Each structure stands twice: as C-alpha cells, then as structure tokens.
Amino acid sequence: MTDDDHTGEDARTDPSRTEQAPPDREVPPGERTDGDQAERTDGGVTEEGAVVSETGRPSLKRIAERAAAVDLRPLDVVVYAIYGLAMVFFAFPVLWVVSASLRPEGELFSYPFRLIPREVSLSAYEQVFEAGMLTWLFNSTLVSVLGVAGILAVSVPAAYAFSRFEFRGRRGLLGLVLLFQMISPVIIIVPLYSVMTSLGLIRTRIGLILLYIGIQTPFSIWLLKGYFDTIPRELDYAARIDGCNRLQTLRHVLLRPIAPGLAVVAIFNTVLTWSEFVLAYTVISTESELYTISIGVYNFQNQFGNDWRAIAAASVVGMLPLVVVFIALQRYFVKGLVEGSLKGQ
Amino acid sequence: MTANRSVDGDETNRTASDSHLELRGLRKEYADGVTAVEECSLSLSRGELLVLVGPSGCGKSTTLRCIAGLEEPSAGEILIEGESVTGRRPEDRDIAMVFQNYALYPHKTARANIGFGLRMTTDLSGDEVDRQVEEAADTLGITDLLDKKPGSLSGGQQQRVALGRAIVRDPAVFLLDEPLSNLDATLRSQMRTEIQRLQRDLDVTTVYVTHDQTEAMTIGDRIAVLRDGTLQQVGTPMDCYREPTNRFVASFIGEPSMNQLDCRVDPGGNEFTGPVTFPADDALMAAADATEGREVTLGVRPEVPALLEPDEETDAPAFPGRVSVVEPVGERSFVYVDLDGGPQLIVAVPGEPAVRERSAVSVEIPQSGVHLFDGATGDALRHPDWQETDPTVPSDTADRSD
Secondary structure (H helix, E strand, C coil): CHHHHHHHHHHHHCHHHHHHHHHHHCCCHHHHHHHHHHHHHHHCCCHHHHHHHHHHHHHHHHHHHHHHHCCCCHHHHHHHHHHHHHHHHHHHHHHHHHHHHCCCCCCCCCCCCCCCCCCCCCHHHHHHHHCCHHHHHHHHHHHHHHHHHHHHHHHHHHHHHHHHCCCCCHHHHHHHHHHHHHCCCCCCHHHHHHHHHHCCCCCCHHHHHHHHHHHHHHHHHHHHHHHHHCCCHHHHHHHHHCCCCHHHHHHHHHCCCCHHHHHHHHHHHHHHHHHCCHHHHHHHCCCHHHCCHHHHHHCCEECCEECHHHHHHHHHHHHHHHHHHHHHHHHHHHHHHHHCCCCCC | CHHHHHHHHHHHHHHHHHCCEEEEEEEEECCCCCEEEEEEEEEECCCCEEEEECCCCCCHHHHHHHHHCCCCCCEEEEEECCEECCCCCHHHCCEEEECCCCCCCCCCCHHHHHHHHHHHHCCCCHHHHHHHHHHHHHHHCCHHHCCCCHHHCCHHHHHHHHHHHHHCCCCCEEEEECCCCCCCHHHHHHHHHHHHHHHHHHCCEEEEEECCHHHHHHHCCEEEEEECCEEEEEECHHHHHHCCCEHHHHHHCCCCCCEEEEEEEECCCCEEECCCCEECCHHHHHHHCCCCCCEEEEEECCCCCEEECCCCCCCCCEEEEEEEEEEECCCEEEEEEEECCCCEEEEEEECCCCCCCCCEEEEECCHHHEEEEECCCCEEEECCCHHHHCCCHHHHHHHHHC
C-alpha cells in the first residue's frame, strides 16, 4: 500500500510525468472503457470479460502505460501480478461460498456460473439458524474461549519457567514437549477415546476443552519460550531487586513485553479450536446439543446428498467471528511489537 | 568463657563499624561445574567506591549478582552493615543495582519505572511515592522526562532513569554493572563524572563493575582486579599501577600495557639473558634470587624507557632497535620499537616524537624503572622505587587511602 502511495506521490510531483499524464486522460472514452473492463477480467470470469478478452492486447498495453505513469518498474509489475493472482486464488473460494450461500434453492448449479447471483435469497441462512446455528455458535465460542484461556494459563508459566529457571532436566523436558507436539492427535484417537470414556469426558464440552489444551499447549510453550528468550534477563533481575517474586515478575514486568507472543498464541489457537473437526466429532459424537460449528456444517452432508447452500451459509456465519477476533487482536499485535522494543539489546 | 565472649563481641563491633559491605570467602560454582568465583574476600568501608575490574568472564558480574542476591553463592558469606545477608531475597538486602542495558521496564513511564520498587516493597501512599520519585528525578535532572517511556529516551536519559530507580530507594549499597559501556565516548566520560558526583553526594557504598581499566582507574577509590574468578589484587588505582602483585595485574592495569620480557637469570654474570641481555644491578639480582627457578619476567612501563640516537652514550642499559609504528594520541605518542633481539617495546614519549617510522633508535631502560616477576608463577619480586622518581606520589597516596 505504502509503495503505491509513494509512487503515486512521485508521479504527481515529477513535472515530466505531469506533462505525460494529461494525454492519458484525453484518451477516447470507448478505449478507456476497454481498459477498465480488461482489469475486471482479472478479477473473475464475467460475461463482460468474455467480450473484452477479444480486445485484450491493446488493454494490456494500456496497463503497461499506466504502470509507467506511476513509476512501476517491470519487475514490480510482475510482482504485483503474482500478488494479484495469489489474491484471486485465495479469495475465490471465500467469494464462492458467500455467493453460494446467498442463492435461492436450485440456482447454485445453473449454467453458466455467475459469481454474483441473479437473485439474492437468505433462505439458506434461515435454514441453518433453524437447524441450531445459535447453539453451535455458543458451543464453539465456549470451547474456544475456555480452550484458549486454558492454553495460555498453562503455557505462559511453563514457557517462563523453561526460559528463566535453571533446573535439572530442562533441556530433556523441552525435547519431550516438542515430541508430544509431533504426535498427530488423529493417530492416538482410539486410545484417547477410551481414556476419555473411562474418565467420563466423552460427550462433554469440558472433555473437548481439556483435549484442546493438552494438544495445543506444547506448541504454545515453544512459541512463548522464544518470546521470553528475547527479553533480557536483566529485566527479571531489576524486577527482583524492586521486590517482585517470580510470579510478580511475570505479571508486572514480563507479560507486557511478550504481548505480541500472547496475541500470536491466542490467534492461532482460536482459529484452531474454532474450526477443528476430527477431535470435536470424536468427543461430541452424536450429542446434537453440544455440536460445534464444524460438526454443524458437517451434518448438512448426508446420504441423500450435500446441501451446499446450507453448508455455505453455515460456513459464512462460522467464519465471521474468526475474522472479528483476528482483526481485533492484530491491531494489538502490532501495538505490542512497537512498544516491546528495548534499547540496548 | 566470659573473657572470650567479650573479645568476640569486640571483634564483631569492630567489623561492623569498619566495613560496610564485606565478602567472606565467596565462591560460586555453577551446575555445569564451571567455577565463576573462587574464594573472594573483600571489605568496603562506608561510602567507598570499589571497582571490580577484569577481562570478560572473570567473574566480576557474578560476584555482583551474588551481592545483589540474584544468585546464591556456593560458599562464603556476604555481610552488609555487619549482618549476614546471604540467603536473603534481593529486596531485603537494602541494595540497588544498575544494569549495563539499564533494564528499564519498556511499557512503564520513567516515573513508574523509578517508583516501581517503592510500590512493590513499601506501603507508602501513592503521593509519597510520587514525591520521592520527583525528588530523585530532580537530583538527576530528569524531571521533564518522567512521563516518557524508555523507548523514546536517549541512551544517556535511560541511564539517568536507571540511576533514578536505584537512588530512589536510598539503598545501603549501590551495585553498578558496567553502567557506561552502552554509551558513546563523550557521554561516557560525562556520565562517569556524574556517577562519581552522585556517589559522593549520597555517600553510598558502591561496587562498580567494569572491564575497562581506564574507567576503573579514574572512578575507583580502590580497585579489585579479578582474573578467572580469582582476586588478584585489591588496592588504590595507583597502588595497582605502581606495585602490581603479578604479571596479570601489571599487563591489565595501565594503557598501553606494561612491556614484558621473559628472561633467565644468568648465574655468574649478573645479568638476565633472553631476547635481550639485560645487565642487573644489585637490587634486581637480590630480588631475582628469591625465585626458585631461574625464569624471570622483566616488566617495563611504557613511560620508563627513553629513546636515544642509535649510538648515543648512556649509563643505563640501552638496546638498539628500529621504530615500527608511531601512534600519536595528542599529549603524548606511543612508539613501537622492534629491538634487534626480536621483542617489541612500546615507549611512551611526550608530545610528538622526533623519530620516524623505520628509523634506527636506541632504547634506554634504566634499571631503577624495572619491575621483576617470577617467570613461573608470575608473582611480583620487585617494583621500582616510586618515591625517588616522583616525589609527589606519597602525598597523593596518603590522600587516597584516607
């Protein structure tokens, strides 16, 4: 973004470029529309796009001219083209899901495919909320919030200890923690199931939460230990001389400098616990009152076929809270990074 | 028994009044078997500034951390005002510490940084804490910085805030761990003076750790030279300079380093043979007799030799050589001379030297200016008599030891 702004400014201040710019604007209106449409073709295949692709060559030339006008070097153009392609690649499925969720019944597979539906309908949303979407949202929220809180509650003190305390077997224990992380939960799903059954944790939310805490803590410890390691030990020393015990040192002095780390752990684990399916399905099983979002979505598939509109609508509703959490924490993440800078390191 | 007890009591009293901070046989060994500090015993009187100096890894910072209570010594005792504080928590030792990287809490303002210790350890009201913080800030001239965070302060300002955090608690002992090494040269000498002034004004017993011998010489009432965790010498800076106890102290203290020539004592000929043949006088020969082996090291401070014309007549021993490098540093110059026998000598001459690089010279080394060390153990055998060469020295020494 900043690059764009910058180059734009250059173009404005450079007199030779301002001389060049007017002819650009004096181009006959018809040709200019072509150019605009050509840009749109990059965004998706539309009917208009099909028409413009015939005049694709002159419009490409126009793009190059514009690039020159804002002082883009050929390499930049290539790089931005790759960015654009990547954006399309990642955004398309999301757009497709949103588009699919907004169609009336029966319009999904009509030919030719249209990204923007001819007719907007919220019937799919009505359907998923009738099917219990609010319950799923509640369950997912509960599991994620408590799960992430639990993960942080365990991994922050553990990472602090691994980073700061000198105790026998520290390295070995750290290796062991990493080893646990390497075992995929799916591999141990059968013994997990039997252990959880005998503990009475199957078909309970708390069982699922404990499982998430157990599985995600090792990784979080490693990640946070890295953050703790970057903070000079002198900060601990200063805190101890100022009268803090170990826990107060962590609470008053170290927690703020590692805030970016906490944000990363929180974001990562929220995304994971929110959308996790295999373990949730194993633990919750057929208890529909306890369904999380992912199980709810899954249940729109059945032996008679997949209700794609409902799956899409449920996915969109399930996606929104994550987007909100991410944006909220991302701002804090950047703030923490700036504040955490220590001079003299 | 009664008599014994009273004697004990007297001794305790004396110790308490004489030394404000005392280390007795301090030893620190880490879990991996590395001994960082070995049998370190030191005693500081009230208001004294002692500099712990030595190359990196010599255990000086570990010693400081043991005094602070940040590390537990493996053996030995630490006494403050005659009371053992070994095993006490840092905040119960009445000490304050300043760190090399200042270790300011990055998310707190300067005010909160300075006041944090008071808030954690005392039940003073918020207003009282603020008042004391303002007072400390006033002493250091940082009142206008109090609401800034460390990230927006310059190195020197951060250093002052760190000092403020230390003085606000009015500690019995001040511990400074390389407080100046993160500052640029100009600021460093400025802060050095400031720390000296602050320490005098507050009259607080201070242990100052540095690896910079110039800093140690200029700032310390006394300096303690450490090497590989072992205390080498404790004394006033000039004592350590004039009468280093061994070869290590001799080469570490003084800039540039003392010239050292490894020689053998020639049994019959009254001379030391080695890269050069140095004729010994009676005093040197008598001192050399004290060694068990025949190996000795001659030590010559760069200020001692004089540069002569190649064939100039002189009473003192003189050695031909060729000038290798001339380093002018302003008020004096260092001349590196390659002697014909092989070794290189550094000679400090006032002002700009008359010699040029690659010119032939003769280096005169008067016997009266030569230190003699045992070649095997490195212990000092003889020091030049300083009272003869510099009559102002004794009074200076007397001032310092007061």
